[in-house]
Amino acid sequence: MPIRRRMLLSYTLMMLASVLCIVGLGLTVAIAITGDWTGVRDLFDRQYALKPVTAQEQDAFDEARYYAKKTPDSMLDTKLLATLDDKLPSVKAGLIVRKGEQAIYATPSLGLKLDDIRLPPYEMVNINVRGTWANDGQKHSYVKFDFRYSDGDSGSLYIVKKISPYGEMTSRWFPVLIGLLLLLPFVVNGLLNYFMTRSIVNPLKELKLAADRIREGELGFEVLTRSQDEIGELFRSFEDMRRRLEESVQVRLQDEENRKELLANISHDLKTPITTIKGYVEGIRDGVAGTPDKLDRYLSTIYAKAIGMDKLIDELFLFSKLDMGKVPFHFEKADIGRYAADWAEELALDCAGKGIAVEYEDELPETTFVKLDREKLKRALFNITDNSAKYADKQNKQIVIRLSAHGDEALIAITDNGPGIKPEALPHLFERFYRAENSRNSGTGGSGLGLAIAKQIAEEHGGNIAASSVPGEGTKVTIALKKWSGDRGNER
Ligand SMILES: Nc1ncnc2c1ncn2[C@@H]1O[C@H](COP(=O)(O)OP(=O)(O)OP(=O)(O)O)[C@@H](O)[C@H]1O
């Protein structure tokens, strides 16, 4: 349930509870004031003793008392009693007259049998004129006047009023009821608080703890919830953030690792030729290269080593410039068929010396134009074929270049019959500084930047690069370039 609805519900409940309490308290107080009961039993009795009847009832009583005092025997006159009775306004109030121990008149509406009426004892002097009296479990409040009939019999005049059973019960349970009514809002509040805490505050605490853990650099944990409300959404966003953070930290750590490795590799790759150069220069200085022939060989080696170092530095420089987007590209509309054929021819010449056969297949259905930077694309292609040549391990080394079309893309696929690449290494192939484990141990050299550079160049062309491989059989790297839009060329 959404928090908003939950809040609404809780407040409604709270309000209902408050209203209930107010109504309950009001009723309690009202009953107390109207005279049915007050507080504890004693209080209640005292209250009725002090003020058992209303003013009108008191008037009727005063009149009856007057008759009882002046002409006690008139209290035997049922007619007169009935007239007096009529003056009592409340249906609950009534008149009772007693002669001796026997009640001789009782207002009919009281519903009492004369024989069953047991009134409080006669008093010589009217002292306890007010009080409460129970008859057959029904409680009454009364005012009374005791007198003597002319024949000397004791007589009593009572005005009694029924007290409702509810009032009686309420009076008995008054402190408990008041206590409960006062306690109810606290209980309801406590319960609401508990549920609100459980559904909102606890998850927030959990999130805070998770945030604290992240602040401390701990990212390898999951923040899960089954909740479907806004808190659940917050949890999912938080978890998403944590996952991305973890990924980015991992990428950063990997980069850091790669950089360290690169630094070590560069140091190693530079150190080796420099050591060689140093050795040869020392040889020349010491006169070891005695003949012009030997001197020439020494100088050639020094030169070749310097070229190698130059290449490595160039590659690094190019990569960092591409990485920063600082390399200008000069794009032009070019016939990819012709471009690739020219390049394949060049490659074939280059590879002939290395004993690698180059095959070229053009499967394009038509002349296809693409947008390309001749030099940069050549660099990317070179980086791919350079790997094919460098890692080639078969007797009959082979590179196949196949040109094809797929949708609105022109594909240049370079396939070799080298050692192939393990499936787990494939996804990392185009990452900077990445070198598969086997090439690291093989002593083939390289910085792991070749394919990263090729990828940057392909993407700068608006295309992409992908690799597939069957370990032991060979590798296929494909560059996809977008065809020149709006101008598809002629049928071939
Ligand atoms: N044709 C291939 N056959 C087998 N392994 C390959 C091939 N092409 C790439 N690889 C693997 O992919 C890794 C990354 O290649 P990449 O060209 O980026 O770096 P490198 O060749 O090691 O160094 P650099 O090209 O900078 O001299 C290589 O180290 C190698 O392990």
Ligand SMILES: [Mg+2]
């Ligand atoms: Mg390479």
